[in-house]
Amino acid sequence: MARVLTVGMHLADVLGRYVEAIPEGQGIQLLDEIRLTVAGTAAATAVNLAHLGETVSTVGVVGDDALGTFIVNRMHDTGVSTEHLRVDQSLPTSATMLPIRRDGSRPALHVVSTNGQLNEQDLQPELLNGTSLVHLGGSCLLPGIDGRPSADFLQKAKEHGAIVTMDFIPSRTSHSRDWQAIELCLPFVDYLLPSDDDAYYISRADGDRHQAIDYYLDAGVKNVLITMGEHGVSISNNDQQDLRLPAFDVDVVDTTGCGDAFAAGFIAELMRENNVLAAAEYGLACGSLMATGLGSDAVDLTRPRVEDFRRTASRSAP
Known part of the structure; x- marks a missing residue:
């Protein structure tokens, strides 16, 4: 039996670096690198959890196509149980095209497709x-389970x-729809792991971290961890507010997958230490290390590699 179960988004990312601008007409821009990776807040x-030595199973949907086969094979090869990764014959696999800028940021061109199934x-x-x-990863972009189905499953998880x-990705097409996707889930969430942009959007906090924190704690979340890129992570619960830990200093290549790497590191260490601060420290190391390469699997997050990084990397003030 798997100790960890991930549920939600499974997709393939096609990443190219560095993209200064999209050429007009039939123009061409030569890139340094193009990669295909397994991505998504569940996948x-x-x-990453499997690389860190956890026994993990995953629940999601992919298509019966080359991208779906790639995802299933890649996950299986890393040790993830794909028994519950369903193949849908009717739609292509969810995918995203990511033109990476030199500062590591990137817009996303995404098709929901099988994740909606x-x-x-x-x-x-x-x-x-x-x-x-x-x-649970990818709420707001999982229309088949957003809202009540997810909440019922998380309630059963707590009963077990x-x-x-939980992590969410607002669609940003309708604030009310995005809020309804997660609202019922929050009372069952022990650790909410959003990025600062996503946390502020849902809470309408307009960059006010304390307002966002209060919003999620009032909604029933036990611990709120807001990841803030180069500024580290903010940790809050009913006993402490906005305790901040600094990020590690790295030369950023690409920020794709850093939040998922943080989540994996946080979960893996939480399972060992049952200490939110130790888990957040480990998550920061994993997220920072992932930013040094291209894509969600740019770095194999083995424990020896993460520990070596933690010993040698410098850190900025929080």
């Missing part, structure tokens, strides 16, 4: 047998004694 987190029937209670932690972690 990438699961792969994940449904309540995929969330069977039997998945929770032997599971110590459930990570599992820890619940």
